[in-house]
Amino acid sequence: MDDRMYCLFWQIIAPASARRVWQLDNHFGSLKAAWEAPEKEIRSLFGTKVDAADALLRARNTFDPVREKEKLNNIGADFITYKDHNYPENLRAIYDPPPALFVMGQITNADQLAVALVGSRKATSYGLSVAEQLSVALVKSGISIVSGMARGIDSAAHKGCLSAYGRTIAVLGSGLNVIYPRENRKLMERIAASGAVISEFPLDSQPEAWHFPMRNRIISGLSRAVVVIEAGEKSGALITADFALEQGRDVMAVPGSIGSPLSRGPHKLIKQGAKLVENAGDILDELGITTLFPVEESTNASVALNRDEETVFGLISVNPVHFDEIVDKSNLPAQKVLASLMFLELKNLVRQLPGRQYALCKFING
Template sequence: MKERIYWLCWQTIMPGSARRIWQLYKAFGSLKAAWEASDKEIQSLVGTNSRAAEALLKARSCLDPIREIDELNKIGAEYITYKDPNYPENLKSVYDPPPVLFVLGKILPVDKLAVALVGARKASSYGLAVAQKLAGELAKVGITVVSGMARGIDSASHKGSLLAQGRTVAVLGSGLNVVYPRENRKLLEEISSSGAVITEFPLGSKPEAWHFPMRNRVISGLTRATVVVEAAQKSGALITADFALEQGREVMAVPGSIGSPLSRGPHQLIKQGAKLVENVQDILEELGITSLFPEENTHQKMKIKLNKSEDSVLKIVTLEPIHFDEIVYKSNLPAQQVLSTLMLLELKGLIRQLPGRYYASSEVG
């Protein structure tokens, strides 16, 4: 068998164990030599009496690499080794990079210019709107948006890029054929058709808790910067930010309401020196690529004509949900006029109605 297939073999029986695979590579000079090494040689490296050594040797004797390749082919996937020319360049420079990536879709050279957008699973309407807007604007200037396809901010980021017809890459904490969360099956298909879905975990791998820190290091490693939109003080998004700092990448954060627990993570990062992000220009400036951004103001309401009452009400409705009664009070307009104005603004796509007679803007900035 060719050398390349032995990378697949070790990744399949030692998922999420990049450091150990690299130890084997260094000890034997190649992963082919490691695969062909005697049981005694393997035991001497991982421990003669360890259960891990026994499990490893058993897995090695049972694995059929051709079957693994056939299973990948069945779902239209492939595997990429660290030695392959299409292995992501940004990821090569991180400590103990995944020796093998399993991929649905295509990783392209343009993905070197990538930004991660991450945040809370139980995000607010404000956070979802910000993530989707930032992702769309990054996509429009040719920047690949990377996230983890989780609920909340991750999904909103992928959707924002797709709506803008840009490239997005999803990094999973499971096998390619194990969709998590389940409701994101269609999203996975959309991402893989125009971008890429990747993981270091082989087919059939379940989304176990310990997989996600591993996934987070890949998210940050693929990108030039990580932007945290909403996150609690102890969250996966902050773990991703920590990995980004360790990898020498930029860390940025979107501020939120001081009364929201989801603002504590981003505010903590800002206090520690992370770039405060109010709009996409802030991200581009931090990366030194402002020349990519169109000179016109992308936050203009697409030159939609507004009458006086629409303009007045729109200035009151922001990304923070506001109750109908408060809009009436602040606008100093009759309640019926405010109601009809809100309906018109919603039809024009400028605001969204939320449960409980609350309203929020559809635009960032």
């Protein structure tokens, strides 16, 4: 068996324990030597952690490589190891890269230029809009989008990328055959078809709480920068930001309403020195790169509007505005406001949100 198979073996029996695995590699000289090492010698490395040593040795003694590879093949998945040329270079550079990754789809060289968009699972319509539009604008600039396929901001970031036919990578906190949340099955299939869904957890691994902080270090490790969009003061997104700082990545944050609890996380990061993000250009500037493809301008100069449309458009901002409020402030009949909103949507200037609310469609590219 070649070296890469031993990377796979250790990843399966010791998931999310990369530091421990690399310690074994360093002590024995290779992962192959560690795999073949006497039980007594392995136990000595664990010291007083007898239970941990016993669990690892049991897994090693009962491991069936043929069965594990067949399980991956059955769901159309594969694995890449630290020894492979297509192992993500950004991830290879962190302190504790996983010896192997389980993959559906493909990771390519283009994904070296990646940005993570992360945030709350209970995002507001503002946050969802920002995540989607940022994603679209970055994709048009040749950036791959990384996130965790969770509800809220993560899903919006992936969907924005897919809508612009870009590359996106979803990092799971479970095995590839355990879809979480369940309603994201179709989203996962779309991501795998045009990008990649990855995990360091073996098949059948459930989405246990401790998996997600470990997953977050992979999200930041794959990325050149982490952008936080809506997060509470104690949030997984802030854990991702902490990992990013440890890994030498840029940390950025999108500001929000001072009255929203979900603004506390981003505002805390901004106070601590994170780059304030208003548009995709802010992210590109911080990374020190120029756009690979022109980012669509958000100016309205070339878009013809009639008088009613101009009136209605002037009342809509980044923050969602309810239809009734637009009617009240415009002094126009409701039917005219409705017609104007419809044409503004067709002109890709305004988007309708749940609850009869409307917001600017092109805020992010401004």
